[in-house]
Amino acid sequence: MKILVAVKRVVDYNVKVRAKADGTGADTANAKMSINPFCEIAVEEAVRLKEKGVATEIVAISIGAKQSQEQIRTALALGADRGILVETDTDLEPLAVAKCLKAIVDKETPDLVILGKQSIDGDNNQTGQMLGALAGMPQGTFASEVNVAEGKVKVTREIDGGLQTVALNLPAIVTTDLRLNEPRYASLPNIMKAKKKPLETVTPADLGVDTATRVKLLKVAPPAERQAGIKVADVAELVEKLKNEAKVI
């Protein structure tokens, strides 16, 4: 069984991102970049399926600038077998990303595609679902448990009310939630071996994907600074403040 895993290059979760002074975006120049944490969970899940003997090949795909190779190499060091970079310098919207992935799904015909439920930069939470629609594949999103057996994948989903389990026919799409697994770290020999694994580069044009943007960004601004809290002496004062200052009751 072949698994496709999508990995996105994002600003590292430790970096405090600031808005650019002119409001045209976030200032990410020189910021440390990493693999999106949800994508890392996706890679880990694929590697575990391979270790269990369920999967035979894992292909890691990243769509983005040339430097996204680094994130593919990370996935290769964690256990993916080969990589595909869809190289573009444009910041793609989820629909364009999903179209690129759809083109690769057509070519690679995987049994399972695992993606993060969202990436921590845009927090869109759309790509997996859009890919499902475009490819006509069933989807199990926000997975906290994944089991593959007898041509089906059973996905336990984290939903508002608790947990929901769905069974999907393969090929299928899974997006990962935080509690699905704890990603491993790559050992030094695996980091070195990853350098020798194949990494192919294509462009959205090669895949016949139109990457035109459909959403217009108006302005990026930091959230209003929070006021320091105050202490109230008693309930009467609390009620008074809620009524007259906060005006919420």
Next chain:
Amino acid sequence: MPMRDSIRLPNPYQTDTHQQWRASLRKFVDSHITPFVDDWEEAGTLPPSLWQDAANVGLLQLGYPEALGGISAGTDLHHMIIAAEELAACGAGGVYASLMVHGIALPPIVHYGSEALKQRIVPSVLAGEQHISLAITEPGGGSDVAQLTTQARREGDHYIVNGSKTLITGGLRANWFTTAVRTGEAGVNGLSLLLINANLEGVSRTPLSKKQGWWCSDTATLYFDNVVVPCDHLIGQENSGFLPIVHNFNNERLALTASALEAARVCFEDAWCWANERNTFGKPLIKHQVIGHKFAEMLRQINATQGYLDSCAWQITQGISKPSDVALLKVQATQTLEFCAREALQILGGAGYLRGCRAERIYREVRVNAIGGGSEEIMRDLAWRQLMASNA
């Protein structure tokens, strides 16, 4: 981003596998080391399982020949520097000192040992199954290696060893000692390196447990009382022991520098966090110019040390390094550490006097950095003599 990363200068010699190695090691240290360091320090030892864990991530094997169980293909000095830095970030220098002590004891065997010795010792040490320490220093002195007195007298196929070694890191845990002994005349030309099995009759050891720092790193005094060691345990040639002893100095000093430098960054980081939270005289400490300038001065010294380290590492990879440069690099690093530990603790005020913060522990580790692996005075002495010799 952690402060110690924010203040790390960009490094042109570190590329993709270096970044990945740092990221992996950081996860390893965060999950397997940092949460337990306080307990290990109080216990005065490290758990045996740590060696297994370190072998699993590839740490113990880094830089050793693949044929002996090492990992060297594609690696360079910067992978080693990163290992020293990331381990130092746990805030207890004793972890690196003990866990990686084979880094000083094993290279003589790898480079000068017989094939049989290599096969017997190296793979099992790199797998974390056996332990090896380096025994040079004696109660009578450490700096003046040429004068050491532990005797190895040849009798047929054996050496009979008598004498004592002290301040030996990992000495209680070690299965083997790479031991400097006197086999001939007085001075450097009578020294040999001998591999001694810790289980041999006549070998005994006592712990040196009341140390200023490095508590989790066990340290021992060793006694050799008519110990019978087979001649084929000689490392290199008889009476040519000085060469294998000094062979590894460049790498060792580079690793010590990287450890000390990262410890200085940790001091900076701990003090920075505190100075942003702590208010005195109506504003955060960091807003007092006197305190702010302390950070500027710490950073100046940290940056200078990193630039110097990167230059020496490059020289070594090019095969053009001068031992005097590397010796003085170690002085630069430990003086930077001494300064940053002092300033950090000053900024932390009374809180920094209490155990439980990394900077307080690092403050107690300044001296072992400045004395062990070649003291500051000896490093300057070496550089001065080389300057005179090469410019005579």
